[in-house]
Amino acid sequence: MLASLGDLWTGRLPLSAAFWNWMIFWGFLLNLATTMASLAVLVAAAGAPHGVAGGLSVALHLAPIPYNILCLVGVWRSAGGRDVAPIPRLITRTVAAIWTGAMLVI
DSSP, X not given: OHHHHHHHHHTOSOHHIIIIIIIIIIHHHHHHHHHHHHHHHHHHTTTSOHHHHHHHXXXXXXXXXXXXXXXXXXXXXXXXXXXXXXXXXXXXXXHHHHHHHHHXXX
16 A cells, blocks of 8 residues: 555556546545544534534544645656656646645535
8 A cells, every 4th residue: 555655656656547546536535534524523512612623623624635635746747657648648637736626625
């Protein structure tokens, strides 16, 4: 697993694997899970002071940011490979940046 993350970071993975597998599939699941956990903390703490619960909720919501950045860098580097044509490179990098931005906001 760590070797695969290293390959992702350095751009050694094929573009399709970096984008579809790591960024879209696993990234979506991770963001969904942490958002649901964040909301569950808030719901469970309803009526109680939101000091600790609010902090935990925010921490859970922000937890996937390092992974999202890892995926953006990995996809960006994989798209820079010699086997990727200029137009698919541009499209993939643009979509990856938009996806990462959306995952940071949602």
